[in-house]
Amino acid sequence: MRYLLHRLGFFVLTLWAAVTVNFAIPRLMPGDPASAMMARFHGRVNPAAIHALEVAFGVNSHQSLWSQYLSYLHNTVTGNFGVSLTYFPLPVSTEIAQAVPWTLGLVGVATVLAFVVGTLVGAVSGWKRGGLVDSVVPPVFVVTSALPYFWVGMILILFFSVMTNGLLPNDGAYDVNLVPSLSPVFIGDVVRHALLPAATILITSIGGWILTMRNNMVTVLAEDYVRMGRAKGLSDRRIMYQYAARNALLPNLAGFAMSLGFVVAGAILVEYVFNYPGLGYMLLNAVNNLDYPLMQALFLMITVAVLVAVLLCDFVTALLDPRTRSS
Amino acid sequence: MSTSLVAGTPNPGEQTGPARVRRERFGFLRAVRGNRKALTGSVLLLVFTVLAIVPQWFTSVSDPNAHEFGLMLSPSATHPLGTTAFGQDILAQLIWGTRQSLVIALAVGGLATVVSVLVGVSAAYLGGPTDGVLSAITDVFLVVPTFPLIVVIAAYAGKGNLPVMIAVLVLTGWSYGARQLRAQALSLRNRDFLESARVRGERRSYIIVCEVLPTMTSLILANFLGAALYAVLTAAGLQFIGLGDNNSVSWGTMLHWAQSNSALQTGQPLWVVAPGVCVALLGAAFALLNYAFDEISNPALRPVRRTRAQRASS
Numbered sequence: 001m002r003y004l005l006h007r008l009g010f011f012v013l014t015l016w017a018a019v020t021v022n023f024a025i026p027r028l029m030p031g032d033p034a035s036a037m038m039a040r041f042h043g044r045v046n047p048a049a050i051h052a053l054e055v056a057f058g059v060n061s062h063q064s065l066w067s068q069y070l071s072y073l074h075n076t077v078t079g080n081f082g083v084s085l086t087y088f089p090l091p092v093s094t095e096i097a098q099a100v101p102w103t104l105g106l107v108g109v110a111t112v113l114a115f116v117v118g119t120l121v122g123a124v125s126g127w128k129r130g131g132l133v134d135s136v137v138p139p140v141f142v143v144t145s146a147l148p149y150f151w152v153g154m155i156l157i158l159f160f161s162v163m164t165n166g167l168l169p170n171d172g173a174y175d176v177n178l179v180p181s182l183s184p185v186f187i188g189d190v191v192r193h194a195l196l197p198a199a200t201i202l203i204t205s206i207g208g209w210i211l212t213m214r215n216n217m218v219t220v221l222a223e224d225y226v227r228m229g230r231a232k233g234l235s236d237r238r239i240m241y242q243y244a245a246r247n248a249l250l251p252n253l254a255g256f257a258m259s260l261g262f263v264v265a266g267a268i269l270v271e272y273v274f275n276y277p278g279l280g281y282m283l284l285n286a287v288n289n290l291d292y293p294l295m296q297a298l299f300l301m302i303t304v305a306v307l308v309a310v311l312l313c314d315f316v317t318a319l320l321d322p323r324t325r326s327s
Numbered sequence: 328m329s330t331s332l333v334a335g336t337p338n339p340g341e342q343t344g345p346a347r348v349r350r351e352r353f354g355f356l357r358a359v360r361g362n363r364k365a366l367t368g369s370v371l372l373l374v375f376t377v378l379a380i381v382p383q384w385f386t387s388v389s390d391p392n393a394h395e396f397g398l399m400l401s402p403s404a405t406h407p408l409g410t411t412a413f414g415q416d417i418l419a420q421l422i423w424g425t426r427q428s429l430v431i432a433l434a435v436g437g438l439a440t441v442v443s444v445l446v447g448v449s450a451a452y453l454g455g456p457t458d459g460v461l462s463a464i465t466d467v468f469l470v471v472p473t474f475p476l477i478v479v480i481a482a483y484a485g486k487g488n489l490p491v492m493i494a495v496l497v498l499t500g501w502s503y504g505a506r507q508l509r510a511q512a513l514s515l516r517n518r519d520f521l522e523s524a525r526v527r528g529e530r531r532s533y534i535i536v537c538e539v540l541p542t543m544t545s546l547i548l549a550n551f552l553g554a555a556l557y558a559v560l561t562a563a564g565l566q567f568i569g570l571g572d573n574n575s576v577s578w579g580t581m582l583h584w585a586q587s588n589s590a591l592q593t594g595q596p597l598w599v600v601a602p603g604v605c606v607a608l609l610g611a612a613f614a615l616l617n618y619a620f621d622e623i624s625n626p627a628l629r630p631v632r633r634t635r636a637q638r639a640s641s
Binding site for chain 1: 364463466467469470471472473474475476478479480481482483503556557560561563564567568569570582586591592596599600603606607610611613614615618621
């Protein structure tokens with residue numbers, strides 16, 4: 001219980017740090033980018049929106065920094081991120097709500113799949129040292145873990161879309177000629193559009209899980225309790241999954257939590273390459289359009305998503321490892 | 328550059344004779360030579376280093392960005408990889424682009440490692456509330472997704488500023504190493520040789536710099552390699568989305584222009600494939616060296632040769 005409270009406290013601390021960084025960045029940057037943005041939008045958006053922006057970015061404001069910070073915190077907690085400049089006059093939160101399901105569906109599923117499959121392959125590879133899996137898989141994935149995500153996506157487009165005359169789609173999340181619905185045709189189309197980006201994420205991220213899990217297995221298999229299990233005559237299957245893999249999984253799970261940031265970075269670029277209408281694609285568009293309110297809200301959303309995932313990892317760790325519960 | 332990486336530097340504080348140092352170095356070299364991953368990684372790194380230092384030896388093009396050739400030419404004897412949609416020689420751009428990628432990798436790797444050592448080792452050695460604060464900061468930096476943060480900072484700070492990019496990559500890349508170094512320094516804390524240094528009345532700074540750090544050389548090196556790999560991939564990503572200096576030559580910028588000119592759809596796959604291969608090879612060089620050091624320092628992880636394993640089981 002203490003462990004979980006500790007992790008929960010860390011979650012809150014990190015969240016606060018991210019929110020504060022988000023507040024500080026536009027105010028610390030040289031050349032006052034916020035004023036430049038205001039100048040660009042004067043006359044194009046209504047005065048009320050301009051005023052909201054001025055409050056949000058602390059331009060022409062007579063408020064103290066502290067009270068700016070408090071009203072910013074209040075707005076953030078209540079989900080009031082202001083008005084998007086690109087999609088004016090839609091509020092930022094509406095825009096983001098449209099992008100969230102696509103990212104969760106694509107990046108979330110692909111990442112979890114890569115972790116589960118990678119961990120399983122790594123466990124088998126470490127269990128059968130020198131076996132077929134162990135001699136072929138690790139060297140291959142040392143190389144794939146050094147590949148840039150977005151470039152793998154481009155190569156997949158080259159082979160499966162350009163060179164095969166559009167065998168698989170490489171643009172967007174669904175055919176724009178179809179009306180979004182729950183019909184089998186539409187769902188099939190969504191899956192077809194997700195295949196290449198999902199494959200990109202799988203190919204580039206699975207290697208790391210395989211290698212760390214294999215190395216953890218190798219270390220754990222040398223432990224006395226594994227030898228004890230063997231001496232007791234337990235079945236191989238039982239030793240492998242319940243004794244070795246369960247313990248080897250713990251560092252991998254912690255690694256998963258820590259590597260999520262890296263995976264998210266790759267996913268942002270993958271969405272960009274495939275014009276996939278998720279959070280990452282929207283973030284890069286916001287950057288290109290200098291849409292600061294949208295950009296900052298997206299940064300916060302992505303951070304919160306990662307932090308929640310890290311917290312989930314902590315809960316799973318507590319579930320798997322009785323030591324964290326008792327201490 | 329690469330030789331000093333491989334051979335390692337003799338520890339400044341250790342009172343060892345030259346013979347001892349030489350033997351240690353040769354042992355290290357032998358370990359590197361005997362490990363195929365380390366050998367491949369060093370050779371790759373060496374090739375890129377040479378390309379980065381004297382690009383003019385390998386191409387006759389002196390300004391790879393000038394639009395001086397025919398547009399979208401196919402590969403030929405004069406242009407082995409063809410030309411871009413702007414009439415630039417792709418091979419020349421690749422060769423000249425090596426420098427920026429390598430500079431970013433080495434600068435970020437080096438600076439991030441310095442920060443990780445400072446934070447990680449002081450946290451472990453000072454302990455108490457200092458450790459608590461430093462560890463909390465490290466963990467926060469570790470889980471906050473850095474790429475969106477970099478993108479946001481780069482968007483505000485203006486595009487194309489190499490020092491800004493390096494600074495941002497260092498800021499976001501040090502935390503993983505700091506955590507690892509702290510763990511190792513903690514395990515060293517109560518060793519006898521440190522205790523004896525304390526009893527001798529050495530200053531804290533002396534103990535940390537001359538006693539603790541030399542014992543952690545291999546982990547520090549591993550951190551350098553990891554941070555360099557991170558820098559290569561992340562910088563390429565930033566340049567790809569157009570947040571690098573779009574007027575300079577680098578592999579990520581080449582990919583940016585290739586993507587914005589739909590190189591894949593207009594029959595110029597080489598414009599996309601070639602720079603990506605270079606990024607991957609440089610990244611692989613750092614990754615291979617990193618894994619190899621893991622194996623050299625932890626023999627249990629080394630791959631079992633198939634033939635030997637089969638002989639043993641029969």
